Every structure is written in structure tokens, then in C-alpha cells.
Amino acid sequence: MCGISGLFDTHGQRPFDRALASRINNIQAHRGPDEDGLHLEPGLALGHRRLSVIDLTTGQQPLFNEDDSVGVVFNGEIYNFQALVPELQALGHRFKTRSDTEAIVHAWEAWGPACVQRLRGMFAFALWDRQQQTLFLARDRMGVKPLHYAWLPDGSFVFGSELKVLTAHPAFVRSIDPLAVEDYFAFGYVPDPRCIYRNAHKLPPAHTLTLRRGDAAQAQPQPYWDVQFINDNPIDLADAEAELRERVREAVKLRMVADVPLGAFLSGGVDSSAVVATMAGLSSTPVHTCAIGFDDPRFNESAFAQQVASRYRTDHRLEIVKSDDFDLIDTLAHLYDEPFADSSALPTYRVCQMARKHVTVALSGDGGDESLGGYRRYRMHLGEEGVRSRLPPGVRSPVFGLLGRLYPKADWAPRALRAKTTFQAMAMDTVQAYHHSMSHLRTEQRQRLFAPAFERSLGGYQSLDVFRQHAARAQTDDPLALIQYLDYKTWLVGDINTKVDRASMAHSLEVREPLMDHPLIEWLATLPSGLKIKGGEGKYIFKKAFEPLLPHGVLYRPKMGFSVPLASWLRGPLAQRMRDSVLSPRMLASGYFNARGLQTLVEQHLGGHHDHATALWMLIMFDAFLRQAQAPAQAVPQAATPAVAMPA
Template sequence: MCGIAGLFHYESVKPVDPRRVERMCDALVHRGPDGSGVWTAPGVGLGHRRLSIIDLEGSPQPMASADGRAQIVFNGEIYNYRELRRELGQMGAKFRTDGDTEVILAAWQRWGPDCLSRLNGMFAFALYDTEKRELFLARDRLGVKPLFTARLSDGSLAFASELKGLLAHPLLRREVDPLAVEDYLAWGYVPDHRSILKGVEKLAAGHYQLLKHGAPPAAPVQYWDVSFADRHTGSEADMSAELLHHLRQGVASRMVSDVPLGAFLSGGVDSSSVVALMAEGSAQPATTCSIGFDVKALDETTYAQQVAEQFGTRHHARTVDPDDFTEIDTLAAMFDEPFADASALPTWRVAQLAREHVTVALSGDGADEAFAGYRRQVFHAREEQARSMLPAKLREPVFGALGRFWPKADWAPRFLRAKTTFQSLARSGAEGYARALSVTDEAGRAALYTPDFLRARGDYRAETPFIEMMENAPARSGLDAAQYADLKFWMPGDILTKVDRTSMAVSLEAREPLLDHRLIEFASQIPERQRIKGAQGKWLMKHTMERYLPKDILYRQKQGFVMPITEWFRGPLAGEARGIASNAVLARTGWFDTGRLGRIAEEHISGRNDHGRLLWQLLMLEKSLVRLGIG
């Protein structure tokens, strides 16, 4: 795992100052504290920060191909590099190292862009072909590893693993994109189709981009997608057996390492499944790490301890204070862009704990998206059944009226909170699911904005790209479309961004075995009745893992990392809540109605309404703007 950065002059072949590339890389030192390097040639510069995982001494970067005709900087891991190395060796390729980086170079020289279909891994890399005089940028299928790009005023394209690498370049404009603010307030993060800064882009998951001197950068090309349009037709037993094969394959492939390796263990289905298969595939006890809280309602350490004892792991647990808000500035600095998923705090804490014992940690991320494990997906499947029984002409007036007049009852038991369901049923499936996933809905956002900001936003609405993705998804059902959008929109923008930044902040490599693309492709074809049974999501995976895990681990209610932000803003952060309205940073932007912000803060502090998530969004936005030098 590493950090990469570089410059490519596409308008003309200008010399690249290696010190400029070095400064960009120095901003990424946390991603690669074990080594650094810069390579330049007319019109191009590549830089690298290394975290040594494979071939510890023999694979420094930037790396040249055996014939010297190509150079690469690479962030990630190729899990099938040994198989590819044998195949390429039989075709005449020569290798001087024992790592995976040189395999990418040889694969490019043999297959060109088609090499990506042969790589099983997580990666973002930049490869310069000195013969063709072109730069090849690529990102892995699911978007585990990030890559930011920006066109600069001197006719060059800059790229880096994180926005902070681009921020180290003096020509980068620091002008906020108002549409990114709209996106952020809707989702709690800036999705991959946009960046907080105008002119900065993120290479999308499963895409590559080819750049040539003397030509404007070509549009990115999609080389992989997942389809929910087909269905497995075998028996339930056959599907379970095939699923177990893919699960084992995903875990085993990610256990290759020349440094100590372990796993995050929350005690939930996904991390417990990973640990069970690690134990099955290794003669040595696995190292596991978990974080607990001294508030019983938030704590899952007893379940993690239960799994650790069952599989004889070397288990490390730490209890942290749920009022762990003193590191907010540090957290904002990790992400550069505003990021309001409060579970980033405990994710960072468990990464810190893991780094004390290992350099690589396996996580359980990806299973909920792939196998329909989120409660919202189960609700959506039920709502889609209701929609199928009533035409839209009846649904809109009936459920729309009920949604308007039904009282809002956040305090009530879940089955009595019908207002949100009625509002969702009045809309299309895609519109309803977008509403369920959003943090702040369209009406709530509009009430925050000033007239000037509303004019700058224009007709754009944050939900539109998400709804269009669902409506155009290769899918048979509404549940298919929801899972597709979760995998393509939510997961890279929120989940994978969170894990990448928090783990890399402590120089820890996180690997996601449940995001092996072969497993994802298999999961997308599981019939709905094997994904959801009754109120139970992720059914086939849970059923398959019954041979390894007890039912109280598999079938208990999903909890996840939950932080008490509602209580924070009524207690120790009440002053921060009140300060949001008068804060000079947000006030100077002219984006928000400060009177409205003040009323929101007082409503929350008094307990009349719960605005905790919105206040957290605004606070993290303020911290991010300061970080970007805009406040």
C-alpha cells in the first residue's frame, strides 16, 4: 500500500521539476513511510511513497520495466500476481523482482489496457510508456484505492492518491464547487462523480484513462461493471457451496504478505466470517483487533471475544470513550474533503490498535452491499412489493397525502414511524430509495440555503445522479437496482473512502476479501429469495456460514459503529452547535441562512428535534474548509 502522485504535460512536452513531484509525495508520507522516489522525463514526472508489504527490499518505485520502456507508480496489491508472473514468463517476460509491481508493467506491455481484466486486486496506478509516449491511469473495479486528478493552468494534469497531494501543487485552484456542497449535504460525503474543489476529479471505480502529449485528456473508459440482470438457477445447496468457494478464495488470496497480517473483528457477521475463514486457511493463529465502548448500548466486544475464543485468535481489544470528539480536527485532515460519517472515528481507533500489532488487516466491508444486508434494502424490497400492487396514479395521491399529514414520531417504536414509509411509497422506487439513503432531504437542504446559493445550484439536485443510476442499472428488480447503486455510488464514496483514509493515516494496509470481484459477480446473480427471507437480509451468506459461526452471531440485529453525536451536541459540543450559526467560516461563504442554522442548533440542544447528523455535517464542512485554506 502506498501513495502516488505525478504530473503529465498534455499540451506540450515541458520539463517537470522533480522537487514539485517530491513535495506532492511528501504530503502523502503517511501512506508510505518506508521509502520514496521520483522519476522524470520530458513532459512527465512520477512520484511514490512506499509502505512495504510484498518483496520488502526488491521493489522500489518508480519502477522501470525490464526493457526500460515503461515506468510505473502503483498503490495497492495484485493478489494473483504469482499466477500472472508464471503466465507472462512463459511468454518470454523477464523479471528482476519478486513483487507485484513489475507484473503490472509486463502485463501492460503484453496486453495494453486489456491487462486490467486480468488483475485481481485493489489498485490505483500511473504507468508511462516511453515508446508510445502516453500515460495510463487506472483504478480497481470496486474503487478500493482512490485517484484524484486535476488539470492545471500550465497545460498539465496532476494526479495523486489523496486530495492533499494535489493541494501541495501551487497551481491548484482552491475554489469550492457549490454542487459538491449540495451533494455533501445530501449524502454526508462528496461522491465520486464530483470533488469539493472545482477542476478536481476522481477517476471512477472500474475505469482507466489514457493521456497523450499534444492532445487534451481523453475521457475515462469503463472496463468493468457488475450486472444484476441474470439469476443463478441451481439448487440452494449448490449456490451455498459455490458461495463458500468464493468466500474462501477471497480470504485466502488476501492473506499473502511479507509482513504481519491480522483482521478487524467487530463480532458481526462479516468480520466474523473473514476471521473464521482465515483460521481455516492458516496453521497459525490469526491476530484480531476490536474496539469497544464503555456504554453498553454501543458495545459489541463480547461478541468479538466470543468469536476470537472460538477460533483461537491472538485478540486485542481496547475500550474507548464514546465522547471521543477531541480529535475532530485530526479527522477532518485525514479526509481533506468534508466527510460526515461519524463511524470514521471508531474506524480510525481500531486501525490505530491494529497497527500496533500488524501492518495488514483484513476487513469485512462489502458484504452488506453485495448480499442485501442493510435494513434499508430489506425495507426497499417490501416497498417495491407494495408499489407493484398499486399503480402510480393511485399511490401518489393516497400515500402522498398520508405522508404529509401523518405525524413525525422519531421517538416512537419503529413500526409506528409510518410517515417516512408513506412519503417513500408516493415516489418511484429509485426516488424512495434515494430519500432513504440521504442524510438531509431536498426540502431540508433548500431551507438552509441563501437565495444566492440557490441560484448557484440551479436545477441540480444531489439525488438525480443516484436516481438515474438506479433507473439505468442492469437489474431485474428494485432490490437489484438498489444494491447496484449501493455498490457503485455509496460504497466508494462513503465506506471505502472511510476505510482507506483512516487506515492509511496510521500506515496500515486494509484489505477487503468480501470485495473480490469474482464474489461480487456471483452475489449479483443470487435470486432475491436467497438474499432476503422474511425480515432477514443477507440470508444465503448467513445460512452458508452456519457451519462456522453460532446463530447468535449470525442472526442478531445488525449494530455497526455508532457514535453518540446527538448527545454530543446537547452536552459537550453544545457550544460548537451554537457556534455553527455565527461561525465566520460558514458565514463568509454566503451559502447558508445563519438565522435558520441558529434555530436548528437551539431546537436540537433543547431536545425539541434531533438535528445531530445535520449539525455534524455542518461542523465537518467548516473543518474541511479551514483545512483547504478557504475559511
């Protein structure tokens, strides 16, 4: 696991300054503390920060082929590289290392841009072919590893694992994209391929970008893979359970190859528990497991993690984080480079910090909810779809639209009585309704929050357009498959994978996600949706498959999630910080917000009349981003000390 960076002159062969190339590379030294590598030649600079995981002695980068005509900088892991090596050797390629990185170089020589089709893993890489004067960038299918890029005013091209590589370049213009602001206040993150800055981009998952010197101006990302939901696999339940266990076993086994200490996150949820159970069956020694608990019982899953740890006799480490552990706001803003509002980034940072004390590589259960129908919102959406399918839009839209307008917003009421959102969604079409349910701040809330001048600057753009564009490519009319596809393209990449990558890399920890193994994803997409959600039970097939390996109480308990007590924080110890941030001169002068709207949110939340915790947290993190954006780019600061109480 590493950090990559680079500069490319798209027009000619102007030399790049070594000090500049070194500075933008080392701005992400946290991603690779073991070694740094730099290669410069006319019109090109390639940088690499290395976290040594495989082939500790000879895997330095940039890594070149036999005649130094093809080189690569690479972030990630190629899990099938050991199978590729003999195939490439048979084609005449000679290997000088034992690293998976070298397989990429020779795969390019053998298959050109189609090499990505042969790679199984998580990756972002930039490859230079001197003979073809071509720079080739690629990102893995599920977007586990990040890759950012921009064209600079002089026509040169800059790329890096993190956005801070781009902002560290003195020619990069930090002009905020208003469309990204709209997206952020809808989703809580800026979805790919957009960045918070106008001229910066994220290479989308499962895409490549090819730049040829002298012909790079029109270069556009090109897709090389997509998940296709077939949902017509005729397999019976027993065979599906057995095959699912075996496919998970293979995905886990591939990810247990490392030359450094390896372990797993164990939250006590279904997915991480299944990964740990599978690892235990593959390991001759106890699996190292790490868990974070909270001193607030409403958010503490550590007892369920302990059940799994005890069953498999893992070397289990638990740390209890105090419920007032909110001193990471500025650290997170610096780490994520653009506004990011998932408050579970706080405990994710802490569990990565703790895990790194014991292991260098950790397996996680991320991706299971999206592939197997684990979220409560999936079941609610299917219920709404049942009503939509029975009522014509001409009846449904006006009736439920009126109910949605008249029904009061009742944050204080039991969930079953909070019908306003449901009524609003019932008046919408499928894609609009799912966007409504996924929006942190819904359309009317954003309109009240934004200043009229800023609304006009959007030119009619709404974040719904993101979902519309992806839905048009989904090629499925299955209600569950459609929203799973939308989550793959937005939530999983922009929120989950971004959160885990930045939090883990802040501590030089490599996290591997077996449930995002693309052959597993492809196979799951063939299963009928009725095997994923059945009788109101999410992850039905997954839970049935792992019944022999996990306690019933772990498999079938209510989903808790990795949450923090935001509402109480913002009325208690964070109240003054919240007021100072949301109503700061910086926010009021930004031009984005309606000042009276900000004041109302603060007053209503502090008065206990409404729960505006989500909106206020988003505003706090946006203010923290603005403060960072106005400061000179700098390396990630040393990790903050956690507030930890060891369990009795």
C-alpha cells in the same frame, strides 16, 4: 500499500521542478513511510510513497521494465500476480523483482489497456509508456483504492492518491463546486467522480484514463468492467452454501499473502466473523484479531467479537474507547480533504490505530452488506416496492404525498410510529424513494438549510441526479438488485471505502476486503434475490453457509453497526463546539446557508425538541473542511492519542 502522485505535460516536454514533485509526493507520506521514490524526465514526474508489504527488498517504485521504456507507480495489491508471472514469462518478459508491481508493467507490454481485465485486486496506478508518449491511469473495480486528478491552468495534468496532492500544487485553484456541496448535504460525502473542488475529479471505479501527449484535451475516463445482476442462477440452497464458503475461502486465501505481520478486524458482526473463521481454517498459527469496544453498551459489540475469538483461539486485542472520544474532528477533516460526515470514521480511525501496533495488513468484512442484502433499509425498500407495484402512480402519488405532508415529523417517537418518511417515499418512484432513504438531509431539509442565492447557483441540479444516472446503467428490474447496484456505485465507494482507506492509511496500515473480490461479486450477482433476503432475514444465504462455523448468536442477532452517540454528544460535551462551528463567522459568510435555519437547528437540538444530530454533525464537519481549505496544504499530523480504557 502506498501513495502515488505525478505531473504530466499534455502539450510538450516542459521540465517539472524536482522540489515541487517531491513536495506534492511527500504530502501523503503517511501512506508510505518506508520509502519514497521519484522519477523525472522532460514533461513527466512520477512520485511514490511506499509501505512495504510484498518483496520488501526489491519492490521500489517507480518501477520500470527491462529497457526503462515503461514505468509505473502503484497503490494496492494484485492478488493474482503469482499466476500472471509464468504467463508473462512465457511471452518473453523478464522479471527482476518478486513484487506484484512488476506484473503490471509487463501486463501493459503484453496486453495494453486491456491489462486491467487480467488484474485481480485493489489498485490505483499510473503507467508511463515512453515510446507511445502515453500516461495510463487505472482504478480497481470496486473503488477500494482512490485516485484523484486535475488539469492545471497551464495545461499540465496532476494526479495523486489523495486530494491533498492536488491542493498542494501552487497552480491548483481551490474553487468549491456548488454541486458537490448539494451532494455532500444529501449523502454525507461527495460521490465519484465529483470532488469538492470544481476542477478536480476522482477516477471512477472500474475506469481507466489514457492521456497521449499532444492529444490529451479530450481524454475521458473509460469503463472496463461493471457488475451485471442476472439473478437467475438455478443452484439449489445446499450447493449455493457450499460454493459461497469456497469462494469466500479463495478470496481470503489470496489476501493472506504478505511478507509482514497480518491480522483481521473483528467487530463481532457477521461479515468480519466469517472472514476470521475462514482465516483460522487457512492458518497454522493463531490469527491476530483486533476489536474496538465502547463504554456505552448501546454501541458495544465486543462481547460478540470475543465469542468468535474464543472459538478460534485468535490472538485477540480489545481496546475500549470512551463514549466522549470526539477529539478527532480536525484530524479527520485534514485526513479526508473534503467534507465527510460518517461519524463511524471516529471508531474506524481508532481501530486502525490500534491494529497498526500489532500488524501491517488487516483483513476486513467490508462489502458484505451491499452484496448480500444485509442492510435494514433493503428490507424496508422491498416492502415499499410491494405496495408501489400494486398501486398505480396516479393513485399512489397524491394519496401518500398528502399523508407525507400532513403526518408530523416525530423524532422522539418509537421507530414504528415515524411514518412521515415512509409516506413520503411511497409517493415517489423507486429510484427517488431510495435516494430519499439514503439522504442524510432530504430535499426539503436541504432547501431550508441553503441560502436562496446558493439554491439558484445550483441551476436546478439535485443530488437525485447521481442516482438517476447510475440507475440508467443498472440493466436490471429486480428491486433488490437495483438498489444494490446504486450502493456499489455511491455508498460503498464514496463512504465505506473512502472511510477505511483514509483511516487505515493515516496509520500506514493496509486493509484488504475479501468480500469485495470481484469474481465473488460477479457470482453473487447471479443468485436470486430471494436467497439474499428471505422471510425478512437479510444475508440469508451467507448466514446459512456459515452456520457450521459461527455461533448462532453472532449470525442471527440484530445488526448494531459501528456507531457513536452523536445526539448526546451534541447536547453535552460537544454542545459549545457545535454552536461555535455551526454559527461561526466562516459558515455564516460562506454564502451557502440560511443563517436563521442554522440558528433553528442549534436551538431545537439543544432544547431537546428535535434530534438534529445528523444535520449538525454534517455542518460541524463542513466547517472543519472550510477551515482546512483556507489553510496551506500540509502533511497529515501525527495521530492523536486515543482515549482508551483497557478492559478489566
